[in-house]
Amino acid sequence: VRAEVVAIGTELLLGQIVDTNSAWIGEQLALSGIDCNYQTRVGDNQERIVLALRTALARNDAVIACGGLGPTQDDLTREAIAEMAGVALVRDDEIAERIAAMFRSRGREMAASNLRQADVPVGASPIPQTRGTAPGLVVPVGHKVLYAVPGVPHEMREMLDRAVLPDLRERAAARQEAAVIRSRTLRTWGMTESGLAEVVAPRVDALDRALAQPDHGPVPTIAFLASGIEGIKVRLTVKAPSQEEAEAALAVEEAEERALLGDVVFGVDGESMETAVARELLRLGLDLAVAESLTGGLAAARLVAVDGASGWFRGGVVAYATEAKRALLDLPDGVPAVSAEAAKAMAAGVRRRFEAAVGLATTGVAGPAEQDGQPVGTVFVGLALGPASSEAEAVELRLPGDRERVRQYATISALDLLRRRLRALTP
């Protein structure tokens, strides 16, 4: 089964929004073993949407149209589909009632235009909406199929997962194209892309040799993906006759990679650095408080985002002004705010203030100007972890980039330091 993504919206063509939806859909299609040879973007113009959908249907078995299902005049996907299929639009009372109920439950008045979203081309079936007000559509076109989903990312994703991908997989299975593509991503922090490539080179060679064997089984490929403040991802991808064989090949390769990379790997797939920190804290039965200066709440926000954070996260202080560092974190007078000594004092201070087992602190210069004689990008991470209440260590970092990137890099670097130190402990 070959599918094309058609993303609809003038804002995409004008570059006002980057089309992350198509990238996400492309990834999901690959994970389901559905080929995707083309993606198209087209503006809010009915004639051109019709042409884009026709072109896409001509060269594929399935088309996923994304966007243009909203309530306003420039949302034309429903009309374009009806024109393409040569059928009328008919209002679906059940969908209309769902939309009205959604507005009632939020205590908001519904504009009449919202009911346009209940219009369904004759012959199509709606995909009921569970999040936004826009339902999706499944439109059979001969033996082919067109799906329409909203452009709002979380609505689109939920509808793909619930309705579109299962239907596509069923169509693929019916044609006995039951090969699957699976991938697994090792998340790393602390090495450059070329450094990683060098360490992993023996595995690349080994996999190349395996591929050269006649009748070889599933052989993964390795790719590197720099993801900025999320680190560098090492992605293993394999095509296999079944999910079980794919997962088995990935598990073997993951073990090989981990043996080479060691604790540079902090997680797998969606596991973030904060998830890794949470896992270590739970393993050790410790709780945590954070004191942040240049990172200004970013570390706390990442930690709180972990499910069950209330079990191990006590809270934090954003001590942006230097007087706040002295008043709330007992930073001694005379100690410069950007220094190893300040980072240690802040870590110990926040641990004491929140009666936590571990205190983590950041201070540094995000820019644009230098501070306390330290250049932009200088960051000190403080960590209070030992048994003595005043004991703490500090690590100095020099981080590249502008104000925002320095803050983001400082945040993940601080969490990574904490992760590595916790890994070394036994409960």
Added chain:
Amino acid sequence: VRAEVVAIGTELLLGQIVDTNSAWIGEQLALSGIDCNYQTRVGDNQERIVLALRTALARNDAVIACGGLGPTQDDLTREAIAEMAGVALVRDDEIAERIAAMFRSRGREMAASNLRQADVPVGASPIPQTRGTAPGLVVPVGHKVLYAVPGVPHEMREMLDRAVLPDLRERAAARQEAAVIRSRTLRTWGMTESGLAEVVAPRVDALDRALAQPDHGPVPTIAFLASGIEGIKVRLTVKAPSQEEAEAALAVEEAEERALLGDVVFGVDGESMETAVARELLRLGLDLAVAESLTGGLAAARLVAVDGASGWFRGGVVAYATEAKRALLDLPDGVPAVSAEAAKAMAAGVRRRFEAAVGLATTGVAGPAEQDGQPVGTVFVGLALGPASSEAEAVELRLPGDRERVRQYATISALDLLRRRLRALTP
């Protein structure tokens, strides 16, 4: 002149890379007044690249092919262009020497495959490379034109600016299409998309009437763009003979929209909610401290991201554990952590603790489970702003979505409440 962008690379279809190049090119085309009705992505497959280029040329005057010019076997754009044009590839000695010189100057050995990058289709002119090793191509096809540029963003951008956009503008001028497209985005928070559309409907009608006049001047169009936690954007776009006329038409229309929308508009273009808050605080000469429970540092992190935040941001407390709310923010015993009273006490407490003029607080239930008898999505925002040290107000919100969205919506809602209250004050 109508141009289509064809982005080439299997990694784009697999979602391993988000196609930011097309978004950037789309923006540049709009700024130069070049229409862009379609964008296409295609993988590293010669037959399909040829088909994509032919389709694009058929419906446009110009095509910009981006990517697939590298030295490896999966870089097929040169071959695809030669096949499409029915011509041979010939090695260009000058380009070859440039590539060799680039390797010499970096002290690196050149793989023979790099010279493939010096192959030029007969009839095409190279765009000399100044950054990477890949030159671009200008390929005349009848009275139409195809440009090929590398996929590495900074190489692509430099080549667009230097060669492609000037050539396109010249073609547009030759046809006397010397128009520019400009747009302006009003950022809003607090109304639904359909609600906004209803309020703005008189302007849509007025603009439609203006367009119906013979010999009308530049008339903007209005579009709505839901941007999740960033609010809903109202985008005004206008095509005019010159930049001055475009800006003038946008200024008039912005004033009309603001008269209808009032303080629902919090900013323009790249202005964020936190920028709007900063502007009000600076206007009034006030400083701010924040106490966060469910938002866990998100509000502080957004505020610190504003340039010059140290001038008006004192800091904050992330009081995630209830005991932390009592110890650091003087939440009285017996007051439930999720309540209007708690939000008020936290706002007053953090204002006192940081000796700030304004205290802002959030408490609520992000989920997954209810808390203090309150359902998921219940949020109280506290604001201490008045002259009396204990005076504070609280606003209750019911926010939709999962844990992450509730936290994000709570953050921007709290900042918006602060912005509205500050707007009402005089210095």
